[in-house]
Amino acid sequence: MGTANDIEKGLSDWASEHYGVAAAIAGLRRLSGGASQETWAFEVEAGEKSEPLILRRAPGGTAAARSSEAITLAIEAALLEATDKAGVRVPGVRHVSPPGSALGEAFVMKRVAGETLGRKILRDAEFETARARLTQQCGEALARIHSVPLSGVPKLPTSLGRNQIDKYEAVYREFNLPRPVFELAFAWLKDNEPEPADPVLVHGDFRLGNLIVDENGLAAVLDWELAHIGDPREDIAWLCVNSWRFGQTENRVGGFGQLDELLDAYAAAGGARYRPADIDWWEIMGSLKWGVMCMTMYGAFKTGADPSVERAAIGRRVSENEIDLINLFEGLGRHA
């Protein structure tokens, strides 16, 4: 199964059970993006009411082999519920469908209105108020995510700084494409590794593109696929990586804010007190990680797994991460 008709049938059966027999599914459509999961938008119409919803579903309804670090949909749904309880703005979960059911492995969540495209959020006039609030709101959201009791979340992989160096270095070495900037970054990260923080729930991909922003600011935190147990500085720094500033380089936080403001909001909301220099190591880790990920995407072209021109061309974006690393190294020199 896996056609739109099958999905519509599965959703209709669910809707009549939960919203009443007269409930109907309308406007089912596949949204773009998300190679590892299918994302569908639809409405449940029950009487006068229409509720906009999202279906997240394993491709074809069965859990295919995913990258080792991506969590299952059931875990993603459980994380949405746990972080919702902790006061993080996330889409409310309406239904979890287990593997083998009519819908297949999937869950249904509320569809939150707003924008996800980084360039629009950073540029368009309608988000001016949002931009002014976003740094504060992101600091609070991150503090709340990092405060979620680990006893209340499903078992997640643990990945601290040293694990990440080792993992991405192994991937890099596998390519046998020597890049001296990456070599220097791996060596520097090993020599300058900070004391690991107490492990917390880490979102793993907290940045523009994965946040729904409306005219009032942060409306929902999406894309929990890379959630893990790790170092809170990883999330803070990932939001600072220049790849996610969408050209607004002068604003270290996501292209919209300053790091000391984010760190103040984070500490005020119950997070640990960090200084901007505490974030440097993890930002270098983040730029290096994204560079290796771009090499991996090019690798999918090279091996023929995905022969698209897009996968080929992304190999020529690795140098973006190299210049970001060099700029970060020069910054370290200035701070010292």
Add this chain to the structure above:
Amino acid sequence: MHDAPSAKELIEAVKSFLDKTAMVQLQGHAAFHARVASNALATVLREMEQRPGAEARERDRLQALLKSDETDVGALNRKLCEEIRTKRVDLSTPGLLTHLKSTTIDQLSVDQPGYSGLRTAAR
């Protein structure tokens, strides 16, 4: 061998076809890939023009940095990686960061000349 049209002219013709004919008739995913394809050809055109000079400068710098008379840039870069991995060269080595910065600026000027980090590096 003749070169009329030259490789450069052929690439320019294909790029022009993508930009002016194909892209306007395509939609969705195909239109996106056509734009990526056009950008990839622009990268090739920049590379044809800039790589020889950039690579010659890179070779000179690597030979000086590594005190080597090796002429193959790939071999020199493998050697530099080895020196960094074995900690004989690090961030405090005179000339290392300057060399890496010049090389990366040249590379990005081919790959993504509009990238924000390139402006930061130029400051």
